[in-house]
Amino acid sequence: MRDYPSPQYPARCKRTHRICELQSGAFAVVAGRLVTRDSLSDETGTVCLCFDTAYEAKTGDIVEVEGRFKDNGFSVTGLRVLVPSRDGAVPLSQSVQTNLRKRAKIIAGIRRFFDEKGFVEVETPLMVPQPGMEPHLEAFQTMYEMHQFYLHTSPEYAMKRLLAAGFERIYQVCKVFRHEPVGRMHTPEFTMLEWYRAYADYTDIMVDTEYLIAELATDLYGEPVVRTDQCAVDLTPPWERISVREAMLRYAGITADPYSETAAFIRQAGLSTVDKDDPPDVAFFKVFLDRVEPHLGVQKPAILYDYPAPMAALAKRKSNAPDLAERFEVYIAGVELCNAFTELNDPDEQRQRLEEEAAQRVREGNPAYPIDERFLAALEYGMPPSGGIALGVDRLIMLLTGASSISEVMAFPMSDQ
Template identity: 35%
Template structure:
């Protein structure tokens, strides 16, 4: 047996012994009639940040605080503990002669991880540390596990995502990222609310997988005995509301796409879509650059952020270029002179672009952009006028009907937003859906389904409308300087652990 294996075995044996001792402590407390799990509530008067940030007001006053023991130093008849609440940490000073011999004896058995309530006087120690001198200490919950930092800290990234509750306790910067996320989302909602947008809710379970090109999650409704789909987008329902007479609507919520997982992709993610009657894609551009800049400033204090060593400036206005201009700039291929599918496929083959069944000129242009253009877009940039073939819900450009009045917003090489002047011609829309069905027959499992009721809604009449979708999680990655989308989702999708082993590990 190797030394490493012997050390691991000893560590596991020590950990098992610690867990056994903690349960014995709980049993003794219960036998004494001091079962912490029977405590229903604790009336706090203050938190750590309030006390430390306003010491002059709190000095000498009696407060009641509560939190988790994160460190403990007992020296004979007195001891110091650090307790952590939602806002931060504060030191507590506990003396035998203040709380009594019996209570001090019980306090001495408390473990790191236990949740306690402390009532006492705010003061400063000789080392000028703001603290609470305890008059009473109450155990509110017994921790039967061992916090990872007792050994080597919670460093395993996979375990951190699985046990986010532990991650939040021992890695304070994780909590900071989610507080930043909350600030940014409040700013986003405030920006839209102040401009007359109405927040609404639409179905998550759909009978048709529509509104985007993506592979859906499929489930089954037992009573109706029909397949149903977790929504891949909420677009078609929101546009129905514009038909119904709402001029400005938005919805922020979870979308579900049964696709790959990566640092930029989680099957369940947060997006916002908004629609404005009598507006077009240029209005959506203005909203996009302004609202993301507003979110950045509200969350970080600046429209300029540093992401993994690169400064990204969200200050409006952002750069604008058409997809064909982007392809020409980075490949030298000028699709304004390439007018047939045959010519496009020939140049695609020459440049090593993968050819798929039924591929046409517009799809070749998009493939060129994805292959050669996306990874050049570091600073915020709008890519406009996508081909009709890859834009089944966007209005055609009047000057060149092969293109659409659409844009995607990019930063740090990532797509952050997608928007367009909404297609409101029901005849054209039905033809686009038919084209999607053709792609599905050729094996494209991300192609849209036909939505006859949506066609009917368009026939009732959709006014000229601009629509926008923003991928919230990717924006949050940038604003929190997080390398993975899992860092900005509290509970990201994870593969189950074999044998359901989900205990705290070192």
């Protein structure tokens, strides 16, 4: 029987300097991992080791080394193994580690941006009795004391309750959960940024978004530019603004509305793209994903605005065009980044829309969720005119780091589980 604690795993380390702090000629004790037989790495860099004596250590071991740094090498006078390395996979590649450090800087930059503008950072429950009602989303379920709960798909309902309570500028960075397949830009657990402004509308949120992302890129690279393998996108505000109808006409040659003129929409789209029996939302997305989305945000980010009203159950309809909703999305290099509204605050209309979505969920064979009566009660009390947005943080970091998928900017993505 082996005695514990094992002397192979000492509890103390005598490190005096990190590698980036070494000074020529000065005695130091450094610690890190042997990446080769004669080089040591810690979080801050790598240094070459110069040995006059053989030591019992192998590549991969975590060691403590004492000596002096000179001529870009570390002259070793003593070495102790702190943790022997056994065979096993490297937990994270160097490129992912670099992306994670950038991720931390980006999230800190997000908080700084909103804090400087007088927003209050809030936290709302991840486990809720009523999830979002969107027909295309499925929530994860759990039980607590014999009651059904869900992991939230968005903090939107709770944050709007805070608007009704009197908060005027709020933001939140949190995990959200959606039962969906893992892909290049999708994973069941991801990070969302949401912010809301009272006494504002979706045009104010457009401006926030432009300046936030431009500032984050400038913090990283000294200029407001995102570079991908295909293009360099200038993030300098203002960005292109194009309505959904304009985009459909420009890129797909379609003038008909998918909801009020479904047959004409399908005819204009052509049966090579859609099926004659497709419901309006399915027909719309087939055309949009195939012909429109790839063109958006190639040289400048594109703000795509004014969606058909049935596609925005939580947004206000336009007063001069009630078949449209004040909703926008941002596209950069063809990537959908966020979804924003002028928020619906009429409690009667909101209840009607939630009931319609609940009925649609049942028709389509999706799980039926209860309506959030506390959210509706907050609207009854009165929520001021507001604008709000949900932005995918992992996708934003993917774009800002030049990664090819969100898994490359996560420490332990679902694809690795």
